Amino acid sequence: MVKIAICDDEIKIAHEIESAIRQMPFNNIETEVFLSGSELIEHYTSADRFHIVLLDIEMPSANGIETAMRIRKLDSNFILVFVTAYREYVYQVFESLPFRFLEKPLSYVKLFAVIKDALYYIEDTKSYFFFKKGATVHQLYTKEILYFEAANRKVKIYTANSEEVYYGRFKNVIGQLNPNYFLQIHTSYIVNMEYISSFSDKAVILRNHILLPVSLKYKENAHLGHLKFIERRCGEW
Numbered sequence: 001m002v003k004i005a006i007c008d009d010e011i012k013i014a015h016e017i018e019s020a021i022r023q024m025p026f027n028n029i030e031t032e033v034f035l036s037g038s039e040l041i042e043h044y045t046s047a048d049r050f051h052i053v054l055l056d057i058e059m060p061s062a063n064g065i066e067t068a069m070r071i072r073k074l075d076s077n078f079i080l081v082f083v084t085a086y087r088e089y090v091y092q093v094f095e096s097l098p099f100r101f102l103e104k105p106l107s108y109v110k111l112f113a114v115i116k117d118a119l120y121y122i123e124d125t126k127s128y129f130f131f132k133k134g135a136t137v138h139q140l141y142t143k144e145i146l147y148f149e150a151a152n153r154k155v156k157i158y159t160a161n162s163e164e165v166y167y168g169r170f171k172n173v174i175g176q177l178n179p180n181y182f183l184q185i186h187t188s189y190i191v192n193m194e195y196i197s198s199f200s201d202k203a204v205i206l207r208n209h210i211l212l213p214v215s216l217k218y219k220e221n222a223h224l225g226h227l228k229f230i231e232r233r234c235g236e237w
Contacts, residue, residue, distance in 0.1 A: 002026075002119065003048065007034040007067065008056040008083065013104070017054060017083075020108055024115060036060070037067030044071045050078055052118050054102070057084040068098075076160070076195075076207070077143065079118045129176060131155070131166045140164065142181070146195050146206060148173050150188040160208065180232065185222045186215040193229045 004021060008014040014033045021031055032050075034040040038061050040053070053071070057064035068080055085104040099121070100114045128139040140157060149156040150170035157164040174184050184190045185204055189212050198205045201219060204212045214222055 001028045001030055002052065002122065003050045004029060004031045004052045004054065004115075005034060005040060005043075005050040006031060006054045007037060007040045007059075007064070008054075009035055009059045010056075011035060013056075013106070017106065017111065020106075020111055021115060024112055026115065026119060037062030037064065040067055041070050044074050049075050051122060052079045052081065052115070054081045054083055057082055072207075079121060081114055081118070124178075125181070127178065129157070131157070131164070131168065133166050138164070138166075142177065142192075143194065145192050146208070146210070147192060147212060148190040179225070180229070183222055183225045183229070185218050186213050187217065189213065193226060196226065199223070199226050 006014050006017050006021075008017070011033075014035065018031045018033055021029065034043065037055075037059055040055075041062065053068075055064045055068055059067075062070070064082060064084070068082075071078070072080070079099045081100045081102060082098050083102045083104060083106070099118060102110060102114060125143045127142045129142050129145060130137055130139050132138070140159065144159045146158045146160060148170070149158065151165070153167055154165050155168045155170055155173060157166075170188070174182065174190055177190070181193055182190055183193050191204055191206070191212060195206045195208075196204055197207045197209075199222075200214070202214055204214060206212070
């Protein structure tokens with residue numbers, strides 16, 4: 001079951017979005033409407049999470065940007081779609097990792113395309129990274145991996161809550177990963193682009209404030225790969 005939250009202080013618009021989604025030819029979708037950012041935040045602290053959140057930017061009390069940042073701290077995996085009539089907000093919200101933007105007044109065709117892309121993304125990221133420790137094969141959900149680090153003849157894998165180390169060739173790691181989400185930025189570092197907060201010529205900063213170096217050898221391809229990732233994630237609007 002894919003759970004979708006719709007948060008808009010205009011009840012008519014919120015229910016129009018919900019009605020449109022329910023008419024779409026997708027199975028196993030459940031929707032819930034929230035009329036304020038505060039209401040959505042409260043739900044997140046006490047109940048089940050959502051796979052997709054459609055969030056209006058312009059709301060009283062906690063606006064969409066503030067709401068997104070607060071629930072992103074509670075759940076790093078949900079797909080965020082901003083709904084707004086104000087294009088100028090686009091460049092203010094990237095730290096909250098939006099998946100797409102929808103412009104008001106909403107178009108059913110564009111809403112359908114965003115929901116379809118989001119559902120595809122959910123399936124596309126259901127993959128694992130496999131590695132061996134001795135004779136035992138281990139696996140990690142790739143969407144939980146923040147980055148890989150080369151350490152002599154070892155490979156270190158970092159997630160938000162753990163660190164794994166195994167003997168292996170670092171050059172073999174990138175070939176096991178989906179290039180739509182993972183990017184080599186240095187001879188010793190491969191990063192999950194989902195967790196990048198900012199990207200400069202010399203370093204990448206992750207959402208947990210870890211700084212990773214970008215080497216001259218990988219700088220150009222890394223910037224291009226990250227730009228393509230942003231284009232895929234945010235699409236056209």
